Amino acid sequence: MELRQFKYFLAIVENKSLSRAAEHLHVAQSALSKQxxxxxxxxxxxLLSRSRNGVTTTEAGxxxxxxxxxxxxxxxxxRAAVLRSSDAVVGSVVVALPQSVAATIxxxxxxxxxxxxxNILFHLNEELTGNMADQLLLGRVDIAVFTETMPSRDIVFTPLVEEAFVLMHSPQDPIAPAPGDISLDEAVAQPLVLPSAQHGHCTRWxxxxxxxxxGLPPQRIAAEINSVYVLKSAVEAGIGPTIMPLGLAQREVEEGRLVAHRIASTxxxxxLGLCVSRHLPxxxxxLAICRLISDVLRDLCESGQWSGGRYLGAVAQRGR
Structure with a gap:
């Protein structure tokens, strides 16, 4: 297989048409079909199925x-690496953040x-957590900020920040607990609004x-929502409480739209930490973006902008 064939295939899929792909690539449609x-x-x-409406990918495609x-x-x-000096900090870097982290950092x-x-071409992707390991392993993402739930045989994890979770509910919730800390048992007394298990690696899990x-039974579910923004709106609307890091709803708590209770459970x-593939160069x-992420997370925690976040990076590095 040649690089040209990969590029041609990607162009066809992304343009959903051989003719549009040929126009985009400035090549003859017959040459594209041949490749x-x-x-x-x-x-x-x-790899592709053709119809009057264009082309679609088969399962293999x-x-x-x-x-x-x-x-x-x-x-x-x-190509960019070999054309530049060995100490140049240039090229493209793709960073993936789960929804529950993107809002903060x-x-x-x-x-x-x-x-x-x-001089770095920086790409930032907000991803559902169930997709992130595959993105890293396929080389589509260089770095992810995630929890230590990815396969260690393939992914190197460097811990950076610890976050405690809180119970979050609407101020109008008639059966909400009294102000103050609560036990884990009290936190799950009502059916919760949570992400689905498939995409809840950073929260639901x-x-x-x-x-x-x-030793408690599984929580009862009021609704499963795989969008942080919709989930917070559902809690505010009284669909049910949720359990999440305080930093995810810091603004809503400060504005009185949500109420948070610290959960007395370690x-x-x-x-959260840096995740990179063991198998890719x-x-x-x-490396520069990895160091920068660590610096940014440290600054957010130490300045109080990351409510409930405690920086672990320096500790983690000393222990290596």
């Missing part, structure tokens, strides 16, 4: 598309990258594990 036919022949599978994106990115990064991180590394450790916490740009 696609050779690619499908070499793989021994059909969907798998190949994921790999093709990662492969073309790695080749592009390799996305803008401070983007501002820091723009200020400190203007923490709650599930804490209940299991405490198990209802999450540790590390560029100067990638």
């Amino acid at each position: 696609l036919a050779e690619l499908e022949s070499e793989l021994g599978v059909q 969907k798998v190949f598309y994921e790999y093709a994106q990662g492969i073309t990115k790695q080749i592009s990064d390799a 996305a803008m401070p991180l983007m501002r820091a990258v723009s200020r400190r590394y203007p 923490i709650v599930d594990d804490a209940l299991k450790r405490a 198990d209802v916490v999450r540790v 590390t560029s100067n740009a990638k």
Whole structure:
């Protein structure tokens, strides 16, 4: 397989049409069709289905598309690396953040990258947590800020921040607990609004594990919502309470739209850190962004902008 075939295939899928892809690539449509036919022949599978409405990926095509994106990115990064001096901090870096982290660190991180590394082409993706390990392993993402739930045989995890969870409910909740700290048992007294188990690695899984450790039954669910913003709105509207890190709803609590209770359990916490693939090369740009993420998270915790966050990076590094 040639790099050109990967690029042609990606263009066809993303433009949903051979003619539009040919126009985008400035090549003849017949040449594009020939390259696609050779690619499908070499793989021994059909990658695309054609119809009057354009082209769609087959199941095999969907798998190949994921790999093709990662492969073309790695080749592009390799080309940039060899064309620059060994100490240059240039190239592209893709960082993935789960929804439950993006609200806190996305803008401070983007501002820091723009200020400190203007020659890095920085991409920031907000992802559902169930997709992030695959994105890293396929090479489509360079760095993820996540919990230590990805497979250690493939992913290197460096802990940076610890966050305690709180019970969050509407001020109008008629059966909410009295002000002050509450037990884990009290926190799950009502059916909760939570992300689905498939996409709740950074939140739902923490709650599930804490209940299991405490010998409590699984929580009852009022609704499953895989959007942090919609989930907070649902809690504010009285659909049910939730358990989440305080930093996720700091503004709503300060404005009196939500009420938070600290949960007296050392198990209802999450540790966030850097996740990178063990199998992909590390560029100067990638190392620089890893260090910058650590600096940004430390500054947010120490300045109080990350409510409930405790920086662990320096401790983690000393222990290595």
